[in-house]
Amino acid sequence: MASLVRSFGDRSLRSLVDLDRGLVSREIYVNEDLYKMELEQVFTRAWLFIGHEAQVPNPGDFVVSRMGEEEVILVRDRKNQLHVFLNTCRHRGMKVCRYDDGNTLVFTCPFHGWSYDTDGRLVGVPYFDAAYKGDMDKSEWGLPEVAQMCNFYGSIWATWDKGAPSFESYLGPYSDTVRRAFQSSDGEDNGVELFNPVYKWRIPCNWKFPGFSFDGDRAHAAMTHRSINVAAIGPQGDAGGGSRAPIRAPFPYTDYEMTVPELGHGGHNAIYEQPGLAEYRDTWFTEPGVDDYYRAMREKKREKYRGQYIVGETALIWPNVNIQPHRILIWHPHSVGVTESWRAYPIDRMAPQHVKDAQRRYMMRYGGPCGLTESDDMENWNYASAASFGTVAKRYPYNFMMGAGHAFVDEQRAPGMTLNYEVAEENQRSRLRRWLEFMEAGSWEDIYPVNPVSPSAGEATKSKSKVES
């Protein structure tokens, strides 16, 4: 197969992505060379979601995570500092950790016995004095650590690129959305923990099928999910026609696709006609007592946000994580035709047990590989991907025309965002535009904007966010 990839900085990729017309070559979803290039150009540069500090509450606690195709370890060292390390011994490459999570004093490689402290330092090498005779400086052979890590209100993010902008700049106008997603339901920052463990499963499709679709493909729902209401999996059970979603009582609103084209982030979000938060409406008819908790929490949050317009409840943060209240969806590239999907569920840390149980059971029956809603997504991504590899199939571009040319801005009500009708492919076109920029760029300096000023990065954010690097 002739390589499509000639050199970094090559503009020939532009022939594959025509965003003005909304036409995108299937090559970018099926081509092995482009996939390998993505691992370098996208996944070693972008800020990626790692996990949550509550997964590792005590010194020595660790949990494995993933960046692109590669396994990393999120660990809290003995001085209470968090680190993200590549899970590979510097000697011969063996995984130094083969457990999903746990607590340890050191990571000892089972191959030759090199051992690393929880802060990454190489502290033990068999035959060090007798065989190396002082020729090796252990301080140069610690575990590979990410270039930057950010603890953003409890959520942990990292990048392998020291030239990447700060995480808040990377989020831009969507930083408040991510911040709120890690609040408890009364609006307190860093108010959640994650249910353990994280779902992990393989989907036979390119990672961009779920990654670029989620929070950007409302058109799929009516057809893909036609069968779900009969199962009545929502908290309200059979009431309301068996909807899978909770009953809400929002203010009058209009839904839009809402994206930040220069950053690649985007979500389906509402612009409300009035400020503040709507009253809570009971929905947990199948689980007694749960509404009482959420109603009381909502009242506190309404007080907090009184007079403020809330814009942006969910977002796909470029390139591969969707942040929503109560769920975090991550699509790791596994091979050109396989995605390893991860799913984490935040829950109010202080919620009583019956609320945690109700929310946990709802999430388990809703999503993931055994959830009733998303199983049909998996079938569609699977066979859309499979039917795109063919020699003839690749002559036909994907159609991303929906709403192209009809985007608009509303700087007053949705600053920094580009809007389109609620069923559009604006968010997906944004992701593809950002994809092209990352794939063409020689370094972060080429990826506009290098360091945009976030209109939402207020003083509170700066003082409460602990940024470690």
Add this chain to the structure above:
Amino acid sequence: MLTENEQGVLERLLLREEIEQFYYHEAALLDDRKFDDWINLIADDIHYHMPIRRNVKFGEQARENTSSLNEISWFDEGKRTLAGRVRQINTGIHWCEEPFSRIRHLITNVRVVGVDGDEIRANSNFFVWQNRLQDEVNLFVGAREDILRRDEETGWKIAKRLILLDQNVLLAKVITTFF
């Protein structure tokens, strides 16, 4: 004339035979896609639980399988949700089972491990083959730990089922069958 000992052996054999036949019948209902008949074998108070299997350090096996009390599992539900799954498959527009996969349940290693009034505890292993469309294949191997309750209509009802799937990262895109 059987000795008391032989009588005991015979009773155990007959009970195991009855349980094996019940499991083969259950498997046939699933493989023949008679899901309404299968859900009729499920007790109203069933706990149907398939934990996630963790990779844990030696000595920490107690937390190898996720807990139904406060952790995430592949399945952790009662009859209401199971019945919802059956209704969804029976719509004909549940795309990940439309058209139907070819699924075969092989049930082995059946052991009756306890009898308590009209309830028995039985363990078994399963090998489930799924072939979908042309060449999609998913294999599910594991063990089940059941509580079965005597029932006038169906012989037995499944009152509790713990399913230990021998996988960590789930290698199938979805699980659409029952175990």
